[in-house]
Amino acid sequence: RLEDLLDRLEALEGKPYPFYKDLKGVWRGKGFALRFVYVQGDPFATPSVLEAIYPGEALEALRVYTREEGRVAVEDFLLRALKARLRDLPRLAGSGHSGAVRVEVESPKVLRRAGAHLGKKALSLRFRVGLPAQGRRILGREARRLFQALSRHLEAFLQELDREALLRHVRQAEDFAFIQERLAERGLVAFVGEGSLLPRESGVSQRPLKGAVPFQSPPSLKVAFRTPHAGEVWGMGLPQGLTLITGGGFHGKTTLLEALVHGVFPHVPGDGREWVVTDPLAQRVQSEDGRSMKGVDLRPFVHDLPLGQDTAFFSTEDASGSTSLAAAILEALEMGARVLLLDEDTSATNLLVRDARMQALVRRETLTPILDRVQDFKALGVSLVLVVGGVGDYLDLADTVVLMEAYRPQEVTAEARAIARAHPTGRAFGEPRYPLRAVPRAPLPASFDPRRGRKEKVKGRGLRELVYGEETVDLSALDLFENAQVRALGALFKRLGRLADGRTPLKALVERALLGVEDLFALEEAPELAWVRPLELAAAANRLRGLEVVQV
Numbered sequence: 001r002l003e004d005l006l007d008r009l010e011a012l013e014g015k016p017y018p019f020y021k022d023l024k025g026v027w028r029g030k031g032f033a034l035r036f037v038y039v040q041g042d043p044f045a046t047p048s049v050l051e052a053i054y055p056g057e058a059l060e061a062l063r064v065y066t067r068e069e070g071r072v073a074v075e076d077f078l079l080r081a082l083k084a085r086l087r088d089l090p091r092l093a094g095s096g097h098s099g100a101v102r103v104e105v106e107s108p109k110v111l112r113r114a115g116a117h118l119g120k121k122a123l124s125l126r127f128r129v130g131l132p133a134q135g136r137r138i139l140g141r142e143a144r145r146l147f148q149a150l151s152r153h154l155e156a157f158l159q160e161l162d163r164e165a166l167l168r169h170v171r172q173a174e175d176f177a178f179i180q181e182r183l184a185e186r187g188l189v190a191f192v193g194e195g196s197l198l199p200r201e202s203g204v205s206q207r208p209l210k211g212a213v214p215f216q217s218p219p220s221l222k223v224a225f226r227t228p229h230a231g232e233v234w235g236m237g238l239p240q241g242l243t244l245i246t247g248g249g250f251h252g253k254t255t256l257l258e259a260l261v262h263g264v265f266p267h268v269p270g271d272g273r274e275w276v277v278t279d280p281l282a283q284r285v286q287s288e289d290g291r292s293m294k295g296v297d298l299r300p301f302v303h304d305l306p307l308g309q310d311t312a313f314f315s316t317e318d319a320s321g322s323t324s325l326a327a328a329i330l331e332a333l334e335m336g337a338r339v340l341l342l343d344e345d346t347s348a349t350n351l352l353v354r355d356a357r358m359q360a361l362v363r364r365e366t367l368t369p370i371l372d373r374v375q376d377f378k379a380l381g382v383s384l385v386l387v388v389g390g391v392g393d394y395l396d397l398a399d400t401v402v403l404m405e406a407y408r409p410q411e412v413t414a415e416a417r418a419i420a421r422a423h424p425t426g427r428a429f430g431e432p433r434y435p436l437r438a439v440p441r442a443p444l445p446a447s448f449d450p451r452r453g454r455k456e457k458v459k460g461r462g463l464r465e466l467v468y469g470e471e472t473v474d475l476s477a478l479d480l481f482e483n484a485q486v487r488a489l490g491a492l493f494k495r496l497g498r499l500a501d502g503r504t505p506l507k508a509l510v511e512r513a514l515l516g517v518e519d520l521f522a523l524e525e526a527p528e529l530a531w532v533r534p535l536e537l538a539a540a541a542n543r544l545r546g547l548e549v550v551q552v
């Protein structure tokens, strides 16, 4: 019982730290139980993991969802509520992480998280607590004080939930899912609701920019969805095909594209991007000097290198701007991406376009620019959303042109076509030598062995790096929003290592690995794990320098 726990804690006063290990197990409180999942070795180590378990009867009030995404939203809401609630626990004395309480939710994305699980029989919420000590001596009385306060909060937690806020959270996520699954059948790649606030306060902040100009759809692109909860929601529907987002510098082009990148996930109410909904199979691709790539058939974009070097199975530890962009596109296609998001700012120019003059001057070209592939992308059913400020050659081919002016989008497709006719580029549209297709690759199991270099260390560093054994995988070109996603990649890599057999294509492997993500989250002790899409898991695997593949 919980009272016994409190007594035990007090009795540990002055004892050596490892005595905390004896607390492992379940302690019953009023309406909930507290489980010590993992006990840290000293006050400076990563804090201990605790789990609050609420039994079935208490949970009926939480079953306000009508679909799986809604249940995930309930879980996400509960973790956020717990985080807010435990923020004002008493500060304790002690060294290291003594008394630190951490509930992990880092971004306004509504994600499946290892920290919360609402099952049929129970709700469990996991978080970290730094068990207090002075040096290596347990501060038992401080621990008692902490756990007393903690259990009071946990006891009241479910009864004192903000029901209205819970409903808003869940309904938002369900409406999001509703729109998202209808985009493709409506011929759209994305939806941006009227009044959305797209810009963020700063490059490192997730909060909406104060005083931002609310999003206003161009009349010609305005569409509505009749959502189950919010009713009719209006906004801009971006059609499939080739869409250009253009405009002068500083008029909000990149901000709109960024919002589309984020829009593959639902956002919490109040974020400003709640009604930005992007095709779930959309992926941003960009140039990435120095990245590693393994066994990619690059010929659709890079071919006939001068010294006869073959690009049908291309590997490098140090890719250039154009080869890295080509690889990112082909890897995305290999994974079944349906929408590619590109910004001129982060795309190698020579892979975007070769203009008439360069065509005339350079005959032995080894690159087929994306411009010469637009029809092929369409034939594959893959849409492109391209931010361009400087490259006008795409105007001929665009299905939709959106001009950003002072953060207000206008549709200028007809105008763009007229301009394209009046100012012909004079460039010849090449007939590419190789078809646009991605050759599937099967990873060898050794690729994912974290012990390859002896050190079996798996650790996420911020959003940009995953330490995996001896290797540090550079994830800066991936769109990850929480360190918990980076950590999940590490756990999933291990699982890929178990599933890989040198025959199964990466796409199937990744999907299989993610199928059991719920179990994976339950098995791992750490609560800091969050959902990643198959596209990001594959993108991370593709950047692993130890990756070995065969084409299948």
Ligand code: ADP
Binding pocket: 198, 199, 200, 209, 211, 212, 213, 214, 215, 247, 248, 249, 250, 251, 252, 253, 254, 255, 256, 404, 407
């Ligand atoms: P571009 O890519 O066209 O050069 P950006 O998207 O980078 O422009 O936007 C330029 C600046 O304008 C950024 O600092 C951004 O925060 C700000 N901004 C973008 N959209 C809005 C908006 N709707 N309201 C106010 N400021 C905005």
Ligand code: MG
Binding pocket: 253, 254, 255, 345
């Ligand atoms: Mg820009």
